[in-house]
Amino acid sequence: MKVLLISTYELGRQPFAVGLAAALIEGRGGEARCLDLSVDTLDDEEVQTADAIALWLPMFTATRIALAALPRIRQLNPEARLGAWGLYAPLNATALREHGVEFLGAAECEHYLAGFLMGQTGSPEEATAVALDRMEFEVPDRAGLPALDRYARLRMPDGTERVVGSTEATRGCKHVCRHCPVVPVYKGRFHVVPADIVMADVDQQVSAGAQHITFGDPDFFNGPGHARAVVEALHARHPGLSYDVTVKVEHLLAQRELLPVLQRTGCTLITSAVEALDERTLSFLDKGHSRADFVTAVELCRDNGLNLQPTFVAFTPWTTLESYADMLRTLGELDLVGNVSPIQLAIRLLIPRGSWLLDVPEVSDLVDDFDEALLGYPWKHPRPEMDALQREIEALVDADARADRHRSQTFEAIWDLASRYARRHAPGDARLHELPPLPARATIPYPSQSRGTAERSPPRSSWLCFESSSRLGVTLLAAPQLTPF
Numbered sequence: 001m002k003v004l005l006i007s008t009y010e011l012g013r014q015p016f017a018v019g020l021a022a023a024l025i026e027g028r029g030g031e032a033r034c035l036d037l038s039v040d041t042l043d044d045e046e047v048q049t050a051d052a053i054a055l056w057l058p059m060f061t062a063t064r065i066a067l068a069a070l071p072r073i074r075q076l077n078p079e080a081r082l083g084a085w086g087l088y089a090p091l092n093a094t095a096l097r098e099h100g101v102e103f104l105g106a107a108e109c110e111h112y113l114a115g116f117l118m119g120q121t122g123s124p125e126e127a128t129a130v131a132l133d134r135m136e137f138e139v140p141d142r143a144g145l146p147a148l149d150r151y152a153r154l155r156m157p158d159g160t161e162r163v164v165g166s167t168e169a170t171r172g173c174k175h176v177c178r179h180c181p182v183v184p185v186y187k188g189r190f191h192v193v194p195a196d197i198v199m200a201d202v203d204q205q206v207s208a209g210a211q212h213i214t215f216g217d218p219d220f221f222n223g224p225g226h227a228r229a230v231v232e233a234l235h236a237r238h239p240g241l242s243y244d245v246t247v248k249v250e251h252l253l254a255q256r257e258l259l260p261v262l263q264r265t266g267c268t269l270i271t272s273a274v275e276a277l278d279e280r281t282l283s284f285l286d287k288g289h290s291r292a293d294f295v296t297a298v299e300l301c302r303d304n305g306l307n308l309q310p311t312f313v314a315f316t317p318w319t320t321l322e323s324y325a326d327m328l329r330t331l332g333e334l335d336l337v338g339n340v341s342p343i344q345l346a347i348r349l350l351i352p353r354g355s356w357l358l359d360v361p362e363v364s365d366l367v368d369d370f371d372e373a374l375l376g377y378p379w380k381h382p383r384p385e386m387d388a389l390q391r392e393i394e395a396l397v398d399a400d401a402r403a404d405r406h407r408s409q410t411f412e413a414i415w416d417l418a419s420r421y422a423r424r425h426a427p428g429d430a431r432l433h434e435l436p437p438l439p440a441r442a443t444i445p446y447p448s449q450s451r452g453t454a455e456r457s458p459p460r461s462s463w464l465c466f467e468s469s470s471r472l473g474v475t476l477l478a479a480p481q482l483t484p485f
């Protein structure tokens with residue numbers, strides 16, 4: 001039984017879940033083959049000769065690419081059993097079923113997935129498996145995935161680059177931020193991946209050339225004791241290895257005693273989904289932190305020699321010219337311009353199916369009917385100039401990314417654009433018309449592009465950044481065209 005596992009996109013990383021599914025299929029006596037459309041084109045022969053095919057859908061962009069690829073996959077192989085798994089699979093069941101996808105799984109569903117693909121299970125109940133019980137993990141089998149040096153690298157401030165591997169120490173999240181796609185699936189639960197599995201996965205990637213590990217956990221501090229054990233073990237086994245993690249502001253404050261541990265064990269970057277700096281938006285998103293908490297988190301990271309990379313949902317229905325300018329001004333004052341990927345300043349809230357934001361009357365009253373093409377509920381800002389500003393900033397960021405401009409140059413251009421809008425639409429507020437003094441042009445480590453189809457497909461240059469926080473629910477937007485198939 002030959003099973004083809006297809007990853008379409010996971011932030012330029014080699015996907016943990018695909019390696020895990022491959023290991024489980026091999027364990028059941030199958031032959032697992034892997035394709036990653038973020039670095040390779042669709043291999044017709046692999047598709048034609050597969051008995052079963054599954055697509056990994058951890059995020060919005062991956063789903064868009066998969067839906068575009070499915071007609072071609074079906075045309076090449078009308079007989080194969082089709083499955084999809086990941087946060088966005090059950091949420092987009094209607095669209096996926098229209099393409100003949102039978103299995104729709106999420107959370108700890110890989111055992112069910114493997115059984116379905118191998119033809120060993122397949123009852124209607126098992127074919128939609130949002131599995132929230134603890135599962136038996138295996139060490140991911142990454143042998144069939146593209147080499148690590150074909151994925152995004154970590155670009156260091158001195159211009160050198162590190163080959164990046166990735167793993168997961170936990171899955172799911174114990175929090176329920178309303179805009180987050182983890183929430184409709186995990187509903188406030190998370191699971192620990194045993195430390196010995198994590199270490200074995202790190203070991204095999206170091207052997208394959210990894211110089212840096214990205215922990216893909218939605219929040220690395222959901223299990224602080226486990227997090228500490230994992231990074232201590234990682235550093236003891238691989239003292240020269242660096243790593244990065246995602247931690248929410250609330251946890252940075254509550255677990256501040258762990259920050260020196262991260263610094264000592266090689267953490268080069270902490271991504272934190274700040275999302276907004278105005279209290280009203282933070283309250284609608286139910287983020288569990290305030291603007292003051294964010295400022296404290298910046299100070300704590302700085303005091304501990306850690307690089308904080310905040311991410312934002314810059315445009316929501318509650319964003320105003322004042323709040324947007326305040327966000328820019330605050331980033332300048334906190335000397336964070338070099339820490340923020342410019343695309344973060346263009347991201348517009350997307351409301352996917354199942355979003356807990358729809359429980360908020362201010363949101364449900366605002367959205368139109370679900371749009372299958374958008375994979376979300378369309379909304380318009382009550383002030384049309386805010387939607388126009390978002391579109392212009394998105395275009396500006398994309399153009400600057402193609403030109404490889406420095407983050408601070410793009411930041412200045414964004415401020416100029418926002419100031420022009422303010423002069424036109426808020427002429428009485430002079431504070432919005434002035435550029436704050438920009439700090440030194442320091443830049444923290446950040447991911448480069450993958451070395452696959454991205455190089456042949458220029459529009460993806462900015463795409464790789466678009467979902468830089470979207471495992472956490474941030475989503476965009478316009479749909480750039482990508483045709484790796």
Ligand code: SF4
Nearest residue numbers: 173175176177180218
């Ligand atoms: S945004 Fe982060 S902290 Fe909030 S529910 Fe999602 S993963 Fe958890």
